[in-house]
Every structure is written in C-alpha cells, then in structure tokens.
Amino acid sequence: MEATLLDPRMFRIVAAAMALAAFVGLNALVLVYLERKIAGHVQRRPGPFEVGPHGLLQPLADALKLIGKQLFRPAGADALLFWMAPVVSFIPVLPLFLPIPFDPDLVAMHVEPGLLLILAFTGINVLALCMAGWGSNNKWSLLGASRAVAQSVAYEIPLLMALLAVTFMHGSLNLSEIVEAQGAWPWQWNAFIQPVAFIVYFTCAVAETNRAPFDLPEAESELTAGFHTEYSGMGFGLFFLAEYANMIVVCAVATALFLGGWQGPFFSGWWWFLAKTYALLMVIIWFRWTYPRVRFDQLLNINWKWLLPLSMVNLMVTALVMKLF
Amino acid sequence: MSALVLYQLVALFLLATGLYGFLWRRSLVAMLICLELMLNGAGLSIMAAAQLTPANAVLGQLGTLLVMGLAAAEATLVLAIVVVVTRRFKTSEMIAASELKG
Amino acid sequence: MEILARLVFGFYAALIVSGALMAVVERGLVRSLVGLIATMFGVAGLYMLMAAPFVAFMQILIYVGGVSILIFFSIMLTKARPTGDEAKGRPLRKRFNALVTALAAGVVLASVILKFPIPSLETPRQVSGQQLGEGLLGPYLLPFELISVVLFVAMAAAVALAWQQWGKSK
Numbered sequence: 001m002e003a004t005l006l007d008p009r010m011f012r013i014v015a016a017a018m019a020l021a022a023f024v025g026l027n028a029l030v031l032v033y034l035e036r037k038i039a040g041h042v043q044r045r046p047g048p049f050e051v052g053p054h055g056l057l058q059p060l061a062d063a064l065k066l067i068g069k070q071l072f073r074p075a076g077a078d079a080l081l082f083w084m085a086p087v088v089s090f091i092p093v094l095p096l097f098l099p100i101p102f103d104p105d106l107v108a109m110h111v112e113p114g115l116l117l118i119l120a121f122t123g124i125n126v127l128a129l130c131m132a133g134w135g136s137n138n139k140w141s142l143l144g145a146s147r148a149v150a151q152s153v154a155y156e157i158p159l160l161m162a163l164l165a166v167t168f169m170h171g172s173l174n175l176s177e178i179v180e181a182q183g184a185w186p187w188q189w190n191a192f193i194q195p196v197a198f199i200v201y202f203t204c205a206v207a208e209t210n211r212a213p214f215d216l217p218e219a220e221s222e223l224t225a226g227f228h229t230e231y232s233g234m235g236f237g238l239f240f241l242a243e244y245a246n247m248i249v250v251c252a253v254a255t256a257l258f259l260g261g262w263q264g265p266f267f268s269g270w271w272w273f274l275a276k277t278y279a280l281l282m283v284i285i286w287f288r289w290t291y292p293r294v295r296f297d298q299l300l301n302i303n304w305k306w307l308l309p310l311s312m313v314n315l316m317v318t319a320l321v322m323k324l325f
Numbered sequence: 326m327s328a329l330v331l332y333q334l335v336a337l338f339l340l341a342t343g344l345y346g347f348l349w350r351r352s353l354v355a356m357l358i359c360l361e362l363m364l365n366g367a368g369l370s371i372m373a374a375a376q377l378t379p380a381n382a383v384l385g386q387l388g389t390l391l392v393m394g395l396a397a398a399e400a401t402l403v404l405a406i407v408v409v410v411t412r413r414f415k416t417s418e419m420i421a422a423s424e425l426k427g
Numbered sequence: 428m429e430i431l432a433r434l435v436f437g438f439y440a441a442l443i444v445s446g447a448l449m450a451v452v453e454r455g456l457v458r459s460l461v462g463l464i465a466t467m468f469g470v471a472g473l474y475m476l477m478a479a480p481f482v483a484f485m486q487i488l489i490y491v492g493g494v495s496i497l498i499f500f501s502i503m504l505t506k507a508r509p510t511g512d513e514a515k516g517r518p519l520r521k522r523f524n525a526l527v528t529a530l531a532a533g534v535v536l537a538s539v540i541l542k543f544p545i546p547s548l549e550t551p552r553q554v555s556g557q558q559l560g561e562g563l564l565g566p567y568l569l570p571f572e573l574i575s576v577v578l579f580v581a582m583a584a585a586v587a588l589a590w591q592q593w594g595k596s597k
Contacts, residue, residue, distance in 0.1 A: 078457070112555070116481065119488060124487070124491060127491065127499075134502075329544075329545060329547030337536050338443070339447055341532055345528070348525035354498060357498060358463050372477060373477065376551040377551055382554045387570070396490075397497075397578070398580075400497050401582065408501065
C-alpha cells in the first residue's frame with residue numbers, strides 16, 4: 001500500500017475516524033437517555049423528567065457532572081495501572097467501527113479480515129478489566145475483575161463459533177461481502193437461515209458486554225460495583241462510555257451479519273442499518289430491566305453446558321449441509 | 326539498510342532483551358514474560374523473512390501462526406506448573422524451588 | 428521506503444523497544460506484563476506494515492487476548508508481591524553475566540545479518556486468506572492437525588496438574 005502523507009485516502013480515513021468518534025459520542029448520550037426512560041416505563045414510573053422537556057437534557061447533565069468530579073485514586077493503588085485501565089477500555093472502541101458497513105459506500109475502511117479485527121479488539125476489553133481490578137488495591141475490585149475475566153473469556157468461545165458458522169456459509173471475513181450476500185427481505189437474512197447461530201451470538205454478545213442479566217462483574221448491589229468501584233468522575237465515565245460503545249458495536253455486527261445490514265425491502269440505505277441496530281439495542285435494554293441477574297456458577301454453566309455444545313453442533317450441521325446440498 | 330535488515334534487527338533486539346530478562350529475573354512468572362518476548366521476536370523474524378524475500382510467503386505466515394499457537398499452549402502449561410510449584414513451596418520465587426546445591 | 432512507512436515503522440519499533448525494556452526492568456509483575464502487552468501490540472503493528480493483516484489480528488487475538496490474561500491470572504493466583512525476592516539486590520556479577528550472554532547472542536547474530544544482507548523486496552508479498560486456508564488444508568495439513576492435538580494436550584495437562592479436590596487443599 002503505497003501511501004504518502006497527503007494522499008486522499010489518508011484524508012478519507014481521518015475524516016471517517018472523526019465521524020465515527022462523533023457517532024459514538026452522540027449514540028452514548030442517546031443510549032443513556034433511552035436506558036433510563038425505558039427503565040422508568042418498565043418500572044411504571046416516568047423516568048428522568050426534570051432536566052429539559054421530558055428529561056431530554058438529562059444525559060448532558062450527567063456528562064457535565066462526570067466531567068466536573070474530582071479524580072482521585074486510592075492510596076496504595078498503582079498509579080500507572082489505575083489510570084491506564086479506563087483508557088485501555090476506551091481506545092479499542094474506535095478501530096472496532098472501522099470495518100462496519102453502514103451503507104454500500106459508507107465503510108470507513110475496507111478490511112479483508114474485518115470480522116477478525118472486531119473479534120481481536122473486543123478481546124482487549126478484558127485486559128482493561130484486569131488492570132482496573134488489580135490497580136485498585138481493593139479485594140472487591142479484584143474479585144469483580146476476576147469474575148469479569150472468567151466470564152468474558154468463557155463467552156468468547158461460542159461467540160467465535162457462531163460467527164464461524166456464518167463465515168463458512170459466505171466464505172469471507174469481510175463484513176461488506178456478507179451484507180451483500182443477504183437479500184432485502186427478512187426471510188433472506190442470515191437470522192432465518194442460521195437461527196441457532198443468531199441466538200447464540202446474541203446471548204454471548206450480551207454476556208461479553210457485561211450487560212444484565214450477565215452483569216455480575218459490575219453488579220451494583222453485590223460487589224459494591226465490582227471492578228470500577230474505585231473510579232470516580234471521568235474514569236468511571238470512560239468505562240461507561242466504552243460499555244455503551246461495545247454494545248453498539250455488537251449490535252452493529254449482529255445487524256450486518258444476521259439481519260441483512262443496510263438492505264431493506266424498499267429504499268435500502270444507512271437508515272435501515274441504524275433502525276435495525278437500534279432495535280437490537282432496545283432488546284438489550286429490555287433484557288436488563290426484565291430478567292434477574294444470573295448467579296456466577298449458573299452463568300458459567302449456561303456457557304459451558306449449553307451454548308458451547310449448541311454452537312459446535314450448529315457448526316457441524318452447517319458444514320454438513322454445505323457439503324451435501 | 327533495507328527493510329528486511331531493519332525488521333530482523335528489531336526481532337534480534339527482542340531476542341536479546343528476552344534473554345537478558347530470562348537470566349536476570351527471579352520470579353517464575355517474570356521468566357515466562359521474558360520467554361514470551363523471545364517467542365515474539367522469533368515470530369517477527371520468520372514473518373519478515375517470509376514477506377520480504379522470494380521465499381514461500383504462505384509457509385512463513387503459517388509458521389508464525391503455529392509459533393503463536395505453540396506459545397499459547399506452552400504458556401498454559403508453564404502457568405499450571407507455576408501454580409503447582411507455588412502450592413508446594415509457598416512462593417513462586419525460583420530460589421525457593423532450587424533444592425540442588427552448587 | 429516512503430516517509431509514512433518509515434514513520435510508522437519507527438513508531439512501532441519504539442513501542443516494541445520501550446515495551447521490552449519495561450518488561451525486563453520493572454520490579455512489579457503487573458507492570459512487566461503491561462510492557463509485554465505493549466511489545467505485542469508493536470509486533471502486531473509491524474505485521475500490519477508487512478501487509479499481513481490476518482496474522483496481525485491473530486497476534487492480537489491470541490497473545491493480547493489470551494496469553495496476557497493467562498499470565499495475569501497466574502500473577503493473581505500466585506499472589507506475587509513486588510517486595511519479595513525480586514526486590515533484593517543481586518550480585519553485580521549476575522547482572523554482568525546476564526548482560527554478556529544477551530549481548531553476545533545479539534551482537535553475533537546482528538553482525539551476521541549486517542555482513543551478509545539478503546536482498547529485500549521493495550513491497551511485502553500479499554497473501555490472501557484463501558491461500559492460507561488452502562495451505563492449511565493442503566500441503567500443511569499435518570501441522571494443522573498436530574497443533575490442535577498439542578492444544579488439547581496442553582489443556583488437559585493443565586487441568587490435571589492443577590487439579591485439587593474441593594476442601595482437601597493442604
């Protein structure tokens with residue numbers, strides 16, 4: 001790839017990166033508002049109502065509060081690790097959005113092994129949890145961090161195998177190609193051709209992003225907020241932002257791989273992509289306020305005894321069907 | 326200096342640093358970290374040789390992937406051994422576990 | 428090489444050098460691990476620069492996402508303390524020995540590389556994922572199957588080594 005500093009391709013990538021950063025920021029604000037409103041209505045109360053009409057400016061108030069809080073770290077905590085952890089949690093989020101096809105020509109970067117990029121950078125979040133847990137010099141944080149790591153590492157395996165089944169079918173790791181191989185109508189989407197893979201992927205994705213009912217590592221009523229106990233202000237804000245951004249990435253990947261991406265029955269375009277991604281995000285938020293939290297041994301049981309064999313059988317059946325028919 | 330020579334020198338730096346650390350550190354886990362440094366250096370050297378010379382590029386990339394897989398398997402086993410040694414000697418320092426004199 | 432390629436190479440090489448030095452010099456084990464992770468990212472960046480994105484992402488997936496976490500867990504399980512045996516001074520002779528060994532290996536190999544340089548291609552070769560797959564299922568099928576056996580044996584052996592009955596620890 002011959003490239004000089006002032007190549008038009010460089011401008012395109014820089015512009016795309018800035019647009020994606022803005023997208024992530026705006027989405028985080030919208031998601032915070034949606035989460036609290038939906039939580040409120042599910043619990044038969046109005047949710048945020050004071051700040052702005054119907055509480056619309058609540059996320060801005062939250063952001064201002066987080067930015068304004070004093071940053072302090074506990075005595076005895078390793079300064080380097082403590083402050084690196086939120087940064088390491090947030091930085092991999094931006095490369096995650098690069099291969100995602102919002103529109104046929106709205107892809108930040110055409111990466112051949114695009115799916116592999118997403119999987120690789122999703123695994124970095126686990127490191128941030130380790131560093132936060134260890135660097136906090138707090139046994140509850142360490143316990144929360146080790147639970148989070150065990151959970152993340154365990155749920156990566158069925159996730160990889162479910163995605164592998166989709167890759168088998170289309171013979172490519174490139175997200176744009178997989179989107180184009182699906183049709184416009186719902187029955188042509190991968191979710192109908194590979195329902196097991198879709199359900200396994202979605203469940204594992206919810207567990208990977210530490211969302212309820214799998215949110216034991218950051219459980220507010222259990223380990224005093226787990227690995228991010230000792231973080232205040234912007235440190236907590238970065239973890240929080242990274243969690244919402246991971247949610248968006250996971251739903252965007254599910255949309256691209258299983259729900260036909262930007263294709264729709266009429267007027268295909270990026271609005272379909274956003275609509276489908278938001279539908280999945282609402283489902284995730286819905287899960288949080290509907291299901292009770294899963295106990296830790298139950299959580300690992302679900303993975304090793306149900307999701308892993310299910311995804312392996314799905315993979316074998318996919319391979320058999322592809323070879324024989 | 327050509328590109329290949331630069332990559333090989335970086336790989337060599339990793340090897341030398343890993344070797345120094347392996348001989349210098351006393352804790353078993355720290356020695357494992359230095360071992361991983363050396364393996365990374367080896368992988369980098371293989372890739373540079375494969376990608377930047379007329380040698381078989383597919384073989385080089387597969388070789389690097391195999392080195393990565395083997396490094397992961399070996400790290401798993403070394404860590405299991407470290408856990409057993411810690412249980413037995415109550416510490417993961419190398420000095421405590423060396424019972425031979427001289 | 429283009430200016431941009433040189434800049435990017437310099438950045439990743441600096442990352443590798445600082446990460447390796449941090450891994451070797453730092454007393455605390457978790458800081459050592461952070462140095463190792465920085466090195467692994469640097470090496471992944473160099474793989475990308477060599478036009479091998481597949482291997483670069485596998486490097487991040489396997490090393491940063493797997494091996495580093497294994498090492499972190501072992502640090503936690505062995506309750507390593509930065510004030511233990513690591514922090515005590517060691518005789519200068521030991522440092523001298525270690526330095527001489529490492530320098531000997533490095534200098535000898537470096538002089539061989541510099542004295543007999545192999546002509547390098549201008550642009551790295553591009554290998555598609557499909558060719559890698561065909562290689563794994565074609566001429567290199569045996570290593571592919573063997574590595575899965577090795578990984579399985581490693582997993583089973585790790586479980587067997589560290590197995591402890593509940594409530595029966597010493």
